[in-house]
Amino acid sequence: MQAMIETLLNGLMLGALYALFGLGLSLSLGVMRMINIAHGDLIVVGAYFTSVAMELTGLGALTSLVIVLPLMFALGWLAQITLFNRVVDRGPLPPLLLTFGLSIVLQNVLREIFTADTRSLHAGDLARRGFEVGGVSIGVLPLVSAIAAIVLLGATHWLIGHTQLGRQARAVSDDPSTARLVGVDDRRFFAIVTGFIFATIGVAAVLYAIRTPFSPSAGPERLLYSFETVVLGGLGNIWGTLLGGLIIGVAQLFGAKLSSGLGPFFGHLVFLVALLARPQGLFGRGA
Amino acid sequence: MLRTERLSAGYGMFQALFDVSFHVAPGEVVALIGANGAGKSTLLRAIVGSVPAARDSVTLDGTPVGGCSEIERLHMGIALVPEGRRLFPSLTVEENLLLAAGNGRPGPWTVARLFRELPALDGLRRRPATALSGGQQQLVALCRALASNPHYVLCDEVSLGLSPVAVDAVYGLLAKVRNEGVAMVLVEQNVRRALGASHRYYCLQKGRIVLEGASREADYGRVATAYFGV
Numbered sequence: 001m002q003a004m005i006e007t008l009l010n011g012l013m014l015g016a017l018y019a020l021f022g023l024g025l026s027l028s029l030g031v032m033r034m035i036n037i038a039h040g041d042l043i044v045v046g047a048y049f050t051s052v053a054m055e056l057t058g059l060g061a062l063t064s065l066v067i068v069l070p071l072m073f074a075l076g077w078l079a080q081i082t083l084f085n086r087v088v089d090r091g092p093l094p095p096l097l098l099t100f101g102l103s104i105v106l107q108n109v110l111r112e113i114f115t116a117d118t119r120s121l122h123a124g125d126l127a128r129r130g131f132e133v134g135g136v137s138i139g140v141l142p143l144v145s146a147i148a149a150i151v152l153l154g155a156t157h158w159l160i161g162h163t164q165l166g167r168q169a170r171a172v173s174d175d176p177s178t179a180r181l182v183g184v185d186d187r188r189f190f191a192i193v194t195g196f197i198f199a200t201i202g203v204a205a206v207l208y209a210i211r212t213p214f215s216p217s218a219g220p221e222r223l224l225y226s227f228e229t230v231v232l233g234g235l236g237n238i239w240g241t242l243l244g245g246l247i248i249g250v251a252q253l254f255g256a257k258l259s260s261g262l263g264p265f266f267g268h269l270v271f272l273v274a275l276l277a278r279p280q281g282l283f284g285r286g287a
Numbered sequence: 288m289l290r291t292e293r294l295s296a297g298y299g300m301f302q303a304l305f306d307v308s309f310h311v312a313p314g315e316v317v318a319l320i321g322a323n324g325a326g327k328s329t330l331l332r333a334i335v336g337s338v339p340a341a342r343d344s345v346t347l348d349g350t351p352v353g354g355c356s357e358i359e360r361l362h363m364g365i366a367l368v369p370e371g372r373r374l375f376p377s378l379t380v381e382e383n384l385l386l387a388a389g390n391g392r393p394g395p396w397t398v399a400r401l402f403r404e405l406p407a408l409d410g411l412r413r414r415p416a417t418a419l420s421g422g423q424q425q426l427v428a429l430c431r432a433l434a435s436n437p438h439y440v441l442c443d444e445v446s447l448g449l450s451p452v453a454v455d456a457v458y459g460l461l462a463k464v465r466n467e468g469v470a471m472v473l474v475e476q477n478v479r480r481a482l483g484a485s486h487r488y489y490c491l492q493k494g495r496i497v498l499e500g501a502s503r504e505a506d507y508g509r510v511a512t513a514y515f516g517v
Contacts, residue, residue: 167385170375173377177337182435183358184390
């Protein structure tokens, strides 16, 4: 029984992290109507940035976010200005093709610079620490990352609901041409949004890389988890994304308990079943 | 003075305006009259920058603004109330106004004042903007343009599809705006309303100005002829 509870808790904590993966995808789809196929590769890029930052500065994995976050924001801003703004209002296909190409480029550049070897981030003592509640042991690191993910999701939800930035996001999402009439400079605004998305990718990248090794070709798998999370929860709903992430996280860990190595398969299976039952996603507004 | 000088504009291969020379002085109200497809909306959209136009064909106080973006022109004080209102459904009434106020210029038309002027909207400020009645939505659309504190407000079909009572409410607000010295361009199907509320008028037909003059002296017979093109 305690083992089951432990698996459930670990699944939930992993799932919160998947929700953080999905947050960026959800935002770019919601605000810019754009799907970023390179999302997973950017999670890997964030991990390599952190790895390099740790080597160069001697900072810890989490503290190196001080460097990685501004860097990812700048990268997102630049990517939007130079690349994504060229395709953003041209229907669904051009952004897909562009980011698909970007994905291939990123994977190969990473392989060229860092070789195909697997790396991981060492969080030192923190990674091994844990505590027990009623016979159930909980790792500090998974707990910290789950809390960080939920706080970030909540903060984003609040930003969208209560600030001028959020109003701009919703207005552009509703009607881009009218948004320009009330002074929303959509191209410049998109650069800020993508900067923010890349920063959330940075956080997710570090938290995930601490627990899972990464290599230049790990991106597509991360993209898949991100997609499943967003689609399962229902497009454009942040709490739906969280729920989607939690479900996939729990399914993966229970699956891995049945047979180690089959974890991801069970995640996909649950996703498939849920999608058959509710094609619009759990929180979706219908077709 | 907001002016177009031999303005030609259109959409792709289709030309909607031919050499239109038009002006509004500060504080003036000008009516644009014409049948459907005469080019009235295109003229307004070319003035705010939603439809491309040659740099010199639109000028504000003598400065060419035809090449400026919509946002730049909004900051110069030109705002459009688009046809069909186009409120943002994901935003509440208040948020629609706050968005415009935050992106616009500072000035007398604050969100607080707009709600004071229109107590009927005050009670609805937390409602989704598109959940209101047509007349209320039109008032919100006007307020959204005013919240950016423009010198020139271009109103595209503000009374279309509204009940007579709602039209009176909209024109009541327009009168307040005019009394504050804000210049307006009214695109209207209702010729009598348009002439009654304006200083001068232009009749557009198939993308060309065919008649213009002082609204008070307008000859309805000639305006009707220009309108229908018979």
